[in-house]
Amino acid sequence: MMLYWSVRKVKKLKTITPHLDYVEAPCEYALDCGGCKSQNLLYEAQIRAKEQQVRELVVHVGKFSDKHPEFASIMKPIVPCDTQFYYRNKMEFSFGSKKWVPEELLQEEHVGTNDYALGLHAPGFFDKVLNVTKCLLQSEPANKVLAAVQDCWRDPQIGLSPYDVHSHAGFLKHLMLRTGRDVETGLPELMVNFVTSSNKPELLKPLVERIATIPEVVSVVNNVNTSVGNTSVGEEEYTLYGKSTITESLRGLTFQISANSFFQTNTHQAEILYKLVEDCANLKGDGSEVVLDLFCGTGTIGLTLARRVRHVYGFEVVVEAISDARRNAKLNGISNATFFQGDLNKIDESFGNKFPQPDIVIIDPNRPGMHMKLVKFLLKLKAARIVYVSCNPATCARDLDYLCHGVVSISISIKVFRLLISVICPYYNLYAA
Numbered sequence: 001m002m003l004y005w006s007v008r009k010v011k012k013l014k015t016i017t018p019h020l021d022y023v024e025a026p027c028e029y030a031l032d033c034g035g036c037k038s039q040n041l042l043y044e045a046q047i048r049a050k051e052q053q054v055r056e057l058v059v060h061v062g063k064f065s066d067k068h069p070e071f072a073s074i075m076k077p078i079v080p081c082d083t084q085f086y087y088r089n090k091m092e093f094s095f096g097s098k099k100w101v102p103e104e105l106l107q108e109e110h111v112g113t114n115d116y117a118l119g120l121h122a123p124g125f126f127d128k129v130l131n132v133t134k135c136l137l138q139s140e141p142a143n144k145v146l147a148a149v150q151d152c153w154r155d156p157q158i159g160l161s162p163y164d165v166h167s168h169a170g171f172l173k174h175l176m177l178r179t180g181r182d183v184e185t186g187l188p189e190l191m192v193n194f195v196t197s198s199n200k201p202e203l204l205k206p207l208v209e210r211i212a213t214i215p216e217v218v219s220v221v222n223n224v225n226t227s228v229g230n231t232s233v234g235e236e237e238y239t240l241y242g243k244s245t246i247t248e249s250l251r252g253l254t255f256q257i258s259a260n261s262f263f264q265t266n267t268h269q270a271e272i273l274y275k276l277v278e279d280c281a282n283l284k285g286d287g288s289e290v291v292l293d294l295f296c297g298t299g300t301i302g303l304t305l306a307r308r309v310r311h312v313y314g315f316e317v318v319v320e321a322i323s324d325a326r327r328n329a330k331l332n333g334i335s336n337a338t339f340f341q342g343d344l345n346k347i348d349e350s351f352g353n354k355f356p357q358p359d360i361v362i363i364d365p366n367r368p369g370m371h372m373k374l375v376k377f378l379l380k381l382k383a384a385r386i387v388y389v390s391c392n393p394a395t396c397a398r399d400l401d402y403l404c405h406g407v408v409s410i411s412i413s414i415k416v417f418r419l420l421i422s423v424i425c426p427y428y429n430l431y432a433a
């Protein structure tokens with residue numbers, strides 16, 4: 001393979017000999033899309049690379065020795081997924097006023113083409129959207145919706161405009177598609193979420209009427225996000241068609257999920273993950289134990305354990321997710337689960353008064369991992385078992401180091417730091433807070 005280095009990125013010129021693990025990417029957008037970065041890499045090679053990455057982080061950041069006799073048995077192999085496409089139950093597409101045009105099409109497409117796009121961001125560009133009519137990561141019904149929206153949203157008669165991240169003008173920000181399942185029939189059900197910069201339901205009406213004809217669509221909601229930021233969570237949410245939630249089943253339980261609640265994006269693999277969590281929790285099964293489910297989302301992990309324990313206490317910052325968790329407990333006839341809404345980055349001394357001493361703590365934070373306040377709380381709590389689920393091996397390795405090897409008290413280290421600085425630079429103390 002020959003590469004040259006341009007200002008922005010490395011670009012392939014031509015293939016001399018394909019890499020041993022090279023595979024043809026099945027998606028037509030793979031080369032230009034920021035959504036998938038490794039479709040050209042054999043799945044087994046992706047797994048190997050991830051395993052190596054986790055191992056290196058655990059050793060170098062987590063400070064666990066790979067020379068330890070038990071290391072090999074503790075670092076278990078990755079559990080691969082049976083399906084590599086059509087597995088995502090949630091995709092978020094962006095509307096953009098600046099269509100990304102691949103270099104080779106630049107000449108022919110540039111003149112007189114519509115610059116609007118709906119799709120995924122070009123790699124490294126927050127303001128350029130690659131127009132996409134089908135995504136191989138999401139379900140077939142979700143692709144039907146994407147195609148239907150693509151078919152009509154640019155129609156000048158409808159008068160819709162994409163939001164421009166520079167000028168902050170325009171209406172349509174994101175199209176979020178969630179696929180669930182009707183738990184009675186097992187058939188897919190879809191939620192369509194339009195994220196807009198203002199509340200103008202009349203503008204969305206033609207789109208809603210069109211997609212409501214797709215039988216799998218059971219919910220169309222509108223998140224209104226008036227901020228200049230480009231996130232998909234609205235300050236207000238309106239249901240424009242059907243229900244405000246979709247359902248999914250996991251480990252024999254039914255879950256209702258609203259637009260802004262977290263739900264594991266690969267349902268099939270979530271079944272496997274939750275089984276692993278249960279195995280790692282090593283429950284006695286006599287109903288005597290207390291479980292603390294931190295970063296609980298819609299309550300999925302705690303609720304799947306609830307039938308075998310005394311009580312589950314869940315904590316989560318998103319208000320809607322906590323309402324979903326409470327509703328999900330009721331829906332499944334579970335009365336020994338209590339869910340609290342709160343920010344785990346801002347806990348204080350009173351946090352531990354909200355629940356009895358837990359036997360098992362489940363931690364499943366988002367990518368930044370745990371705040372130091374929570375780490376210190378857990379170190380004091382000394383629960384018998386902690387199960388840490390992570391989507392970011394780097395912050396996971398850091399937190400494992402803290403949890404397993406302890407942390408130096410921040411106040412002491414600042415004192416030491418100031419002492420050192422005052423030796424090196426006596427003036428520092430004049431300015432130090």
Ligand SMILES: C[S@@+](CC[C@H](N)C(=O)[O-])C[C@H]1O[C@@H](n2cnc3c(N)ncnc32)[C@H](O)[C@@H]1O
Nearest residue numbers: 262264295296297316317343344345364365366
């Ligand atoms: C990776 S998800 C896990 C959710 C759940 N355990 C599951 O398996 O579906 C992380 C969750 O942490 C929540 N979260 C993020 N930051 C938080 C914070 N500071 N305090 C409490 N919850 C937070 C997110 O809203 C999200 O629901």
